[in-house]
Amino acid sequence: MNILVVGNGGREHALVWKLRQSSKVKNIFVTPGNAGTAQIAQNLDISKTEEIIDWLKINSADLVVIGPDNYLSEGIVDKIQEIGIPVFGPTKNASEIEWSKSFAKKLMLEENIPTATFQIFNDFNAANLYIRNQKLPLVIKANGLALGKGVVIAENLIQAENAIKEIMSNKIYGDAGREIIIEEYLQGKEISIHAFCDGENVALFPASQDHKRIFDYDKGPNTGGMGTIAPVPWVTDKQMEEIEEKIVLPTIEALRKRGRIFQGILYPGIMITETGPKVIEFNARFGDPEAQSYMRILDTDLVDILFACVRGNLKSENIKWSNKSACCITCASRGYPSVSEKDKTINGLETARGIDIVIFHAGTKKEGNVTPTNGGRVLGITATGNNLSQSLTSAYEAIKSVSFDGMQYRKDIGAKSI
Ligand SMILES: Nc1ncnc2c1ncn2[C@@H]1O[C@H](COP(=O)(O)OP(=O)(O)O)[C@@H](O)[C@H]1O
Ligand SMILES: [Mg+2]
Numbered sequence: 001m002n003i004l005v006v007g008n009g010g011r012e013h014a015l016v017w018k019l020r021q022s023s024k025v026k027n028i029f030v031t032p033g034n035a036g037t038a039q040i041a042q043n044l045d046i047s048k049t050e051e052i053i054d055w056l057k058i059n060s061a062d063l064v065v066i067g068p069d070n071y072l073s074e075g076i077v078d079k080i081q082e083i084g085i086p087v088f089g090p091t092k093n094a095s096e097i098e099w100s101k102s103f104a105k106k107l108m109l110e111e112n113i114p115t116a117t118f119q120i121f122n123d124f125n126a127a128n129l130y131i132r133n134q135k136l137p138l139v140i141k142a143n144g145l146a147l148g149k150g151v152v153i154a155e156n157l158i159q160a161e162n163a164i165k166e167i168m169s170n171k172i173y174g175d176a177g178r179e180i181i182i183e184e185y186l187q188g189k190e191i192s193i194h195a196f197c198d199g200e201n202v203a204l205f206p207a208s209q210d211h212k213r214i215f216d217y218d219k220g221p222n223t224g225g226m227g228t229i230a231p232v233p234w235v236t237d238k239q240m241e242e243i244e245e246k247i248v249l250p251t252i253e254a255l256r257k258r259g260r261i262f263q264g265i266l267y268p269g270i271m272i273t274e275t276g277p278k279v280i281e282f283n284a285r286f287g288d289p290e291a292q293s294y295m296r297i298l299d300t301d302l303v304d305i306l307f308a309c310v311r312g313n314l315k316s317e318n319i320k321w322s323n324k325s326a327c328c329i330t331c332a333s334r335g336y337p338s339v340s341e342k343d344k345t346i347n348g349l350e351t352a353r354g355i356d357i358v359i360f361h362a363g364t365k366k367e368g369n370v371t372p373t374n375g376g377r378v379l380g381i382t383a384t385g386n387n388l389s390q391s392l393t394s395a396y397e398a399i400k401s402v403s404f405d406g407m408q409y410r411k412d413i414g415a416k417s418i
Helices: 010-020 035-040 049-059 069-073 076-082 101-111 124-133 157-169 237-257 290-297 302-311 388-399
Strands: 002-007 027-032 063-066 118-121 138-142 151-154 180-184 189-192 195-198 202-204 213-215 219-222 227-230 263-273 276-283 325-332 357-361 377-385
Touching: 002 010, 002 049, 010 027, 010 035, 010 290, 010 302, 010 357, 010 377, 027 049, 035 357, 049 076, 063 076, 063 302, 069 076, 101 118, 101 180, 101 237, 101 276, 118 124, 124 157, 124 180, 138 157, 151 157, 157 180, 195 237, 195 302, 202 237, 227 290, 227 388, 237 263, 237 276, 263 302, 290 325, 290 377, 325 388, 357 388, 377 388
Parallel strands: 002 027, 002 063
Antiparallel strands: 118 180, 138 151, 138 180, 189 263, 195 202, 195 263, 213 219, 227 325, 263 276, 325 377, 357 377
């Protein structure tokens, strides 16, 4: 089989790495990929939806896998389906659950799916009036995709007013901020849930946990993700059952009833609160860096699972996860998450030591014999171990050998779960 993977992050390198292990796979193409995918697949120097469609019309593929969210909201899946090629990922209308937070919130309200209480506003004055008599902190969200930056947790009225002004009047996220959601602040512990979905059936992954803030002890601004662990040792089977029964299955069913068949990865962010798990938001694709930890402990051929989702027969697939524990530590550039440095030579990629280490590339490029940095998040150092602390020890040992000018990483990934 020939497979095309769309994207250029650590998530895509991890997916390609896992797909490469399948005996069914011959060629893997990546649009546009990075220096890591170049080692195990063929990068194509295209990245726009239309360019990818044109390439597929000429070259075809047996399966296309979509990594990033923005392609889903552009309807890339619908366009690939139109030319008759199997594609893993939800259609534009099914992925609205990610690209419109107000759509997701209304769906949850109608279907009684547990989430923070909320109000939706497209009027600046009405939003400002509303916040006057709400309990603080308040969470203010731009409706659309905002590169993971469209959420403000306002501790006081002034912060809330500022957030509303920035998003609605100053339009710092453009059209994504035409509508806003103001919601209740949920107290609890946050986890990431992923489920393979075939439109009707679901198969949950073990729980994982991302670390969103740039600095140790959850300080500083939000990032795309500074590191993950999977599974999360304190999440119970009972909690996972509750999440499947009360959140994941009802959501897929609600979408199906509305003519939005969801095939792909449903990835709800979940807050485990005193009154049970509640949805923070839905994503419609693999998380990054979650995928980097997950691919290290998935024991079933990924090609088989992806096809089962696309063909609607996930039920017949027996998905196995190893009993190991995985972690991923993100190495980021100086300046990230605002303006990141680039073009720094990376050292130690070949010599990094540690038990069971795999290094996934994100913002890297291949230039002759050197691999310079090419973005905010540069590498994901992943490790597995018999338990969480073994995998973390191993990853933190390996990271000592890797360096580039300005490299920063968190020292406390997984620490709260040990
Ligand atoms: N209602 C809420 N209560 C507490 N924290 C929240 C709430 N909504 C969002 N957050 C925090 O803000 C982060 C970003 O919000 P999210 O809805 O996931 O948006 P996005 O990932 O699109 O930026 C979450 O990971 C969570 O830590
Ligand atoms: Mg999120």
